[in-house]
Amino acid sequence: MTGIKDVANELKMSTATVSRALRGLPGVSASTRERVQQTARALGYVPSPSAARLASGQTNTVAVVVPWVTRWFFASVLQGAEEVLREHGYDLLLYNLAGSADARHRVFEAGRLTKRVDAVLVLSLQPTEAELARLEALGCPVTFVGANVPDWATVRIDDEQAARTATDHLIELGHRRIGYVGGPGVLDFTAPNAREAGYRSSLARAGLPHDASLEVDGAFTVTGGIEAGTRLLERPDRPTGVFAASDEMAIGVLQAARQLELRVPEDVSVLGIDDHELASFFDLTTVAQPVLEQGRLAARQVLDALGASGTEQWWQPAQVILPTRLLQRGSTGPPPS
Amino acid sequence: MTGIKDVANELKMSTATVSRALRGLPGVSASTRERVQQTARALGYVPSPSAARLASGQTNTVAVVVPWVTRWFFASVLQGAEEVLREHGYDLLLYNLAGSADARHRVFEAGRLTKRVDAVLVLSLQPTEAELARLEALGCPVTFVGANVPDWATVRIDDEQAARTATDHLIELGHRRIGYVGGPGVLDFTAPNAREAGYRSSLARAGLPHDASLEVDGAFTVTGGIEAGTRLLERPDRPTGVFAASDEMAIGVLQAARQLELRVPEDVSVLGIDDHELASFFDLTTVAQPVLEQGRLAARQVLDALGASGTEQWWQPAQVILPTRLLQRGSTGPPPS
């Protein structure tokens, strides 16, 4: 395996110069740099990341903690982050919790991240105090995506506002009995609570009564949405509109409606949040949020903090809140008269 | 940052013993090991992976190359692999191509993997000769998932057989005009060709004519499936059954049928391959394949080759072919009479 020494010997210069030349550091004449690059290529030299890391103290690696890599939203954010990180020469270490509280515990507790990465991206988890303490102890940039964590860098949408936008839309269409499909899920997330709060506040502002029996847990999955939708829609006093806190659940509700032979939107209106890749396919009205973009921004944010991105700046935007917007499609309409 | 020296000093022993004790190597008395572990914990010592890697030559890291992390199949395989790798203390470096031929080129060409990982998992790509040469040069275990690569370790299903099973099912139900939705996709994959071959061979065995106009590209996406399904089903001489090479495309075909107001399965039968998480939800007949399991097996295979898994063995199963099975659901039935 050819190392930096081989390149230096070949050129009869020091390894220091080779290192500088190859990394684009200043203080190397253009001609030298050129020659170094050429022979490095000719010899097929590839620097050893382990050695560079040990010597420099930088890992050039970012950890991304994902609750479920199999869910579209998280996978998309991950894709956005990966794209930016790789562009800047960073490696991406994946930590998938697969919905396991145990795995979550291990990632943060057991020093799994220490000395391993330069920065951390955490998707959608609402961190506990203990987890924050661990992350603090890492002493490296951390950005949360899709979570509201005071005093920490976050990239997210205003979940409460998004939920209000959705609920308001139903209210404006004339709906008065509006069901909510949400749910705590297995792990602690920010979105569920914030969206539920938005739903309730929208009702309250419109002077509509809050009926706890119209709030059902859909576990943020399609199948959970089917069950929740079935429970809501088979009631004799069923709601005329259902707001699901995610498109996947909304799709489940659509399916429940179909099974109950209810027409959408004539008999019941349904909408979600996300603009999932299948939303247009189901003609689902939804409150769209930028997904890839949240991953990209979060990655850029930690790179900025590391001084690794082109746009160096001494101030760090601590909280980035991206806009959402209502995409009106065919699944919502006036309530049946 | 506390290092191995601090632990050694505290205990008045050598760093060698500390290292051995902490890594569970033989040649350490039980009592010593115990003491080492305790003070290491007490001091909050976490070994530096960079230093260990440099000294040992092992990275304890596996690269996983994924064509699209946002697609359910790949994300699921990834999840299976991650689970096993983490269990064995390995890190997972993610390389997501996001469907880009450029990204694919870079991952394999530019020494992006060299000196970085102990093994590589490649999902569903049909490697070119050049790529194989690169991988060969890495000199580390490589396993392909979902691809048939002679002389290399693979974990996959028999794609041709799976396609035959699907097509045979339609033929047995009495269908004589059977459409196929497949497609090359953007990158080179094994599955598309093999599944098309299976479809054709099934027709041939049954003595049915092969009609090239019944084979349509669905790009392995839902929307591609809609378009392909529409093209097939709006023909006056439309097929009575459609076999899609993936469930996502099959779901698209179902949607196309619905838009054309065709009943499934009365007017047209539809089936796919995968048993996608939404397949049961759509009541889609499909040829199921184990997905998570392919990721797990592939990970175990490279770990075995590295001697890292519990079940050490000198022989390596070069080709693991997992069984598939027909899941008969409501989307297939006899052709209209």
Added chain:
DNA sequence: CTGAAAGCGCTAACAT
């Protein structure tokens, strides 16, 4: 602009 030399924090012989 370039070189010499001292580590970075471990692991792995080789001793004892």
Added chain:
DNA sequence: ATGTTAGCGCTTTCAG
């Protein structure tokens, strides 16, 4: 069972 001693292959002062 434990200690000693070289490195692993870079980066980074500090000189020149």
